[in-house]
Amino acid sequence: MSEATGLRQPKKASADLFRKLGVEPVPDNEKVQEAIRHLDDFRFRVRSFVMAMESCVKCGACAEACHTYLGTRDPNNIPAGRVDLIRKAYKRYFTVQGQLFPGLVGAQDLDLETIEKWYSYFYQCSECRRCAHVCPFGIDTAEVTFIARQILYWLGIAPQLHAATAEAILRTGNHMGLTKAGIEDTLEFLAEEIEEDYDGLKVEFPVDKPNSDILYVPSSADFMLNPNTLKGAAMFFKYVGANWTISSEITEAGNFGYLSDQSRIQREMVTRLFREATKLGVKKIVWGECGHGWRAAKMYPPTVSDLPGVKRIPITHIHDEVEAYIKAGRLELDPKRNDRKVTLHDPCNYARACGHSDNMRVIMNAVVPKGAFVEMKPSREANFCCGGGSGILFDDPDMYQFRILASNKKAEQVRETGADTLCAPCSICKAQLYPMVKEHKLPVEVVGLIDLVGHALVFRD
Amino acid sequence: MDLIIGQILPYTAAVVFIGGVTWRIWRWMIPRIVHNITLSPWPASWSAAIVWILWQFATFWNLLKFDRPLWAGAWFMHIALFLMLGGHIAAFYTVGLQFHLMAPGIITPEMSLALSDWIGTVLGLIFLVALLYLLGRRLVNEQVRNISSASDFLHLFLLIGIAALGNIMRLFPDYHLGYAPVREYLAGLFLFNPQPLPDHTLFIMKYTLVMTLMIVFPFSKLMHSFGFFWERWIVNRPYKEPARGLPGARLQLRK
Ligand code: HEM
Ligand code: SF4
Ligand code: SF4
Numbered sequence: 001m002s003e004a005t006g007l008r009q010p011k012k013a014s015a016d017l018f019r020k021l022g023v024e025p026v027p028d029n030e031k032v033q034e035a036i037r038h039l040d041d042f043r044f045r046v047r048s049f050v051m052a053m054e055s056c057v058k059c060g061a062c063a064e065a066c067h068t069y070l071g072t073r074d075p076n077n078i079p080a081g082r083v084d085l086i087r088k089a090y091k092r093y094f095t096v097q098g099q100l101f102p103g104l105v106g107a108q109d110l111d112l113e114t115i116e117k118w119y120s121y122f123y124q125c126s127e128c129r130r131c132a133h134v135c136p137f138g139i140d141t142a143e144v145t146f147i148a149r150q151i152l153y154w155l156g157i158a159p160q161l162h163a164a165t166a167e168a169i170l171r172t173g174n175h176m177g178l179t180k181a182g183i184e185d186t187l188e189f190l191a192e193e194i195e196e197d198y199d200g201l202k203v204e205f206p207v208d209k210p211n212s213d214i215l216y217v218p219s220s221a222d223f224m225l226n227p228n229t230l231k232g233a234a235m236f237f238k239y240v241g242a243n244w245t246i247s248s249e250i251t252e253a254g255n256f257g258y259l260s261d262q263s264r265i266q267r268e269m270v271t272r273l274f275r276e277a278t279k280l281g282v283k284k285i286v287w288g289e290c291g292h293g294w295r296a297a298k299m300y301p302p303t304v305s306d307l308p309g310v311k312r313i314p315i316t317h318i319h320d321e322v323e324a325y326i327k328a329g330r331l332e333l334d335p336k337r338n339d340r341k342v343t344l345h346d347p348c349n350y351a352r353a354c355g356h357s358d359n360m361r362v363i364m365n366a367v368v369p370k371g372a373f374v375e376m377k378p379s380r381e382a383n384f385c386c387g388g389g390s391g392i393l394f395d396d397p398d399m400y401q402f403r404i405l406a407s408n409k410k411a412e413q414v415r416e417t418g419a420d421t422l423c424a425p426c427s428i429c430k431a432q433l434y435p436m437v438k439e440h441k442l443p444v445e446v447v448g449l450i451d452l453v454g455h456a457l458v459f460r461d
Numbered sequence: 462m463d464l465i466i467g468q469i470l471p472y473t474a475a476v477v478f479i480g481g482v483t484w485r486i487w488r489w490m491i492p493r494i495v496h497n498i499t500l501s502p503w504p505a506s507w508s509a510a511i512v513w514i515l516w517q518f519a520t521f522w523n524l525l526k527f528d529r530p531l532w533a534g535a536w537f538m539h540i541a542l543f544l545m546l547g548g549h550i551a552a553f554y555t556v557g558l559q560f561h562l563m564a565p566g567i568i569t570p571e572m573s574l575a576l577s578d579w580i581g582t583v584l585g586l587i588f589l590v591a592l593l594y595l596l597g598r599r600l601v602n603e604q605v606r607n608i609s610s611a612s613d614f615l616h617l618f619l620l621i622g623i624a625a626l627g628n629i630m631r632l633f634p635d636y637h638l639g640y641a642p643v644r645e646y647l648a649g650l651f652l653f654n655p656q657p658l659p660d661h662t663l664f665i666m667k668y669t670l671v672m673t674l675m676i677v678f679p680f681s682k683l684m685h686s687f688g689f690f691w692e693r694w695i696v697n698r699p700y701k702e703p704a705r706g707l708p709g710a711r712l713q714l715r716k
Contacts, residue, residue, distance in 0.1 A: 047492040048695050054489070055688025058613050059535070060605035061528040075607040084608060097612075097680040105681075106610030132500055134527045136517070136535075137689050138696040140498065213709030241711025283708040299700075303496045314703035324705035328714045355501035355700070381502060 005113075007120040008402055010394040013163030018156045021166055022264070025156025032110050036093055038151045039086070043094060048143040053090045055137055056080055062141075065134035067384045068124050071405035076121045079131035079141040085117050086148060119157050122148040124402065126389030127259070127292070128348035133381055145390070146262060153261045161394060162260040169265055173272050174220035174252035183207060183248050186223045190231055201459055203238045205230075205246065208280070212245035215277050216318070217297070218288035219253040219427035226430055228447065229289050232454030233318055239457050240325065244286075247276040253290035254427060255297070259391045262304075270301050274309035285315040289448050291349035291426035292390060298354050319350075319425070322453055323359035326366045332458040335369045342452075343374050343419035343444075345410070345433070346383040347426035357381060360425065363449055367456040376413045384409045386424065388432025403432060404439045411440035425449035466669055467658035471650055474672035481679025482687065489691050499698045506699050514693045534598060538591035541584045548584065552577050553647060556640045582631050589624040592617060616681060619674055626667035638664050 015025045026034050043050050062079040063069055069077040076082060084106070091098030091107035098107030108114070125145045132140035152158060158166075168177040178186075187205035194203045206212065216237065222230045237244045250272045257265025277285055287294050294317055301310045325331045344364055350356035357380040364373050376383065387406030394400065410433075414422055422444040424433050433446045504510040516522060521539070524532035551559040561573035568576070596617045599605050630636050642659040649656030658665060678684070706714045 043492065045492050047494050048498060050489060050492050051688060051692040051695060055685045055692050057682050057685045058608050059531060060602065060608060061524060061531055063604040065527065078604060078608055080608045105612045132696060134523055136521055136523045137685065137692045139692060140696055214707055240707060242707050243709045299497050316703055316705060320705055321707060324714055330712055330714065352500055355503060357502065
């Protein structure tokens, strides 16, 4: 718990860090007024926000749909309860009934305490959209979370993790703050590993190669945590003989801006992406394994950027391309090399926002032996979040404990499959599931999907 | 009394209802659907999207799938409500002859009246029972109680009041009123040719509650009936995938 507020809150970014990001924190005595002004602004701009505010019937169907409520049993973690933290003020200031009969309709003046609650509960929501999937109206709490986090950011309130990552983005174009030298170093090392592990197979990892046809955008976390995902991608590109490159200016499939500051940092990432793609002359951008980042890259660029490249350079996911090659019968894969009992965690952003439920399964069934793949229940678009979605991967003890609680449902699902391998093709899911597996004592190894593809590819010549 | 409840209130209620709903929807149309936030798997086309939305509407599909006990209350309550709304219009307009007018050769006027009575009674009872069930659920289920405010209960009480009065008028002959006097009165309202309110306490009570509902409607969560379509229009829309294949690669999808 935070000492000051008694709420579960991640460590806050300092005022100095915010100034580096170009945001002057709003003094406490002006925060409330400023927040109301922003809410007033948003209600004339974003319809998904207004509809979430105005069409909930408080039926409670979403309660059991949300893994954070299931893990904490805190009424403010019921999606409708979470939204109410804003809705009460929205009603108070912007509706007739809330102005006339606040007590009756559950309208409330906004105060600093509530803003602290926003910080607590909108950083417990993982923007997984399972509530939208379940709600009879399709009310999408994630849309409210986006706006709550944006307002908090403008007030000068954000987790250290998100703000520091935003700063790294502005400095290096990736979350981990990797430099070109560091990137090349790691990739060289991975090329050597592949050569050792796969009978002298020579794989290249081109960086900033001019006149490439394909720009591959990996997650920067792969350089530290999930090297096998990078290897798998390189082996696939080698197999099909692609003229590809990684850009050291945008070595980042994620987009933390999307998770805390859509107005600037999210756009910054999109701008960088298309600037680099244009500079390198690529004909297509292929995305690496990252859920929220893929949603930000697939669904948002046309509406967050008016750069001409956005309309001219198509973006697909590496899963899309591998699936197409498998369906065309153009890859020789040896499933026996992945002889394990594997289950698939559908990353929320793939399953509920990007339409990937099928392609992951086409790939999975091609790279593991028949019968080795067991589904979780529920799966696909009804799947539960890993508990770390939207980058709530906090390490402060209190928030760490929350992460483990929020993954209760996931752990239960994984255990029921009896699998020894948990495939989670998303960087945030992986970063969340490594500790989840440890704390819940699950006997599984966490891997990516492209890892399995690389391992199963049969190279001849 | 007759002037206020019989003549002034009805026009007020109608104006507030139509004006209020229009104003709310007008306001929804100002903010834009900024990004494509469709829920996947998304519909393949706009027509598929519309079919899906109507399917959700007709079956309360999500509740059926994810919250069966709630579905049992909500679906029956709403179906009874929609059918009764239609039934009220038809029965008062035709004085209970709607079925006769639909199939004159087959259904006699007497049969039509009996049918109208019978269907109305059954629906009225389903409606009341379902409402009581939803009220019970809101009271007993801790999660739902936690997110409820007073108005959530008041809407239910209002509807329960209307349903209960309607059922009493139907089931107890002593309190029965019949279509004709109401039709005469309502026709007066529609034609701006004022007729006195039928002299019937229960009717006047029920009628007042209905007008209250109409006035409350645009300022309450009851707007979810329209909100449903506006929200789904945002989250159920098609998306077009870019073509697959890696330009310049040695191995192409097609040989
Ligand atoms: C577009 C069509 C509609 C849909 C899809 C819809 C859907 C729903 C759903 C899912 C609930 C939740 C059940 C609950 O809270 O217990 C609900 C509640 C309710 N609906 Fe509707 N509804 C529609 C139209 C209407 C209309 C026209 C009315 C007119 C009065 C209405 C009145 C109510 C009431 C009073 C409740 C509250 C029940 C409660 O509080 O427990 N609905 N509706
Ligand atoms: S399921 Fe939808 S309508 Fe019901 S309480 Fe949750 S957000 Fe509101
Ligand atoms: S988006 Fe996910 S975490 Fe957030 S309220 Fe909805 S179900 Fe819960």
